[in-house]
Amino acid sequence: MMGNKETVSIAWCHAGEVDAMFAHSVMDLIRLFPNRIQNFESVLGLGLLSKSRNILVKNFLDNTKHDWLFMVDSDEYITPDAFKKLVNLADKKTAPAISGLYFAANVSIEQELQPVPLIFINNPELGIQPYFDYPHNKVVEIYAAGTGCLMIHRSVLERLREVGEEAYGRDWAWFMDGPIGENRWISEDLVFCDRINKAGFKMFAHTGAVLPHHKSVWVVEKTYKDWTAKNSTDDIIPMG
Helix, strand or coil, X not given: CCCCCCCEEXXXXXXXXXXHHHHHHHHHHXXXXXXXXXXXXXXXXXXXXXXXXXXXXXHHHHHCCCCEEEEECCCECCCHHHHHHHHHHCECCCECEEEEECEEEXXXXXXXXXXXXXXXXXXXXXXXXXXXXXXXXXEEEECEECCCEEEEEHHHHHHHHHHHHHHHCCCCCCCCCEEECCCEEECHHHHHHHHHHHCCCCEEEEEEEECCECCCCCCCHHHHHHHHCCCCHHHCCCCC
């Protein structure tokens, strides 16, 4: 569990605007946990997300002395209950890198919404894969997570800087996306988590700390037919 005097810096990248619910939830956390949350920062998108995330981590390490960096995406919102779960899980020695649970919203060619949990395991045959069969409201060990709800102790970030400084540069040692073996592309957040694991740190997720994720999707007739196949049209809220 996070120590009583340990402090958190909330941070996010954005493209010039944030979701209203996200802003509301951050204000709620600052109001409800004034002794815990001592700082917040944001980085305006620079066209390359991995670059923005590296700048965010650099600013945290170089400009603050806070214990934990809490990265949240600006199209989500986090409840006080979810934040408490993460605080209770976080521990500098035993759980220095932890995630909540949120979902991507992929849309198939058939216009079917396909939610994908953004916590990952390392499959010996397939590599890093979504943790589809995760247990409900439990603490689980994972290999990786998206950066939409990721809390990291500063000692982990400092260690990654030490390990990667010579190869990548002092300010770019955390995030990088690009191709890996067998003609695959790996995203910047999975590279980051892979480096955390290879540096000897374990990662965990609390599947009870769930964050709603605001994504736009195309709505077509099939969307309507799929919905009415499972629901009564009497449940549709009339307009006007």
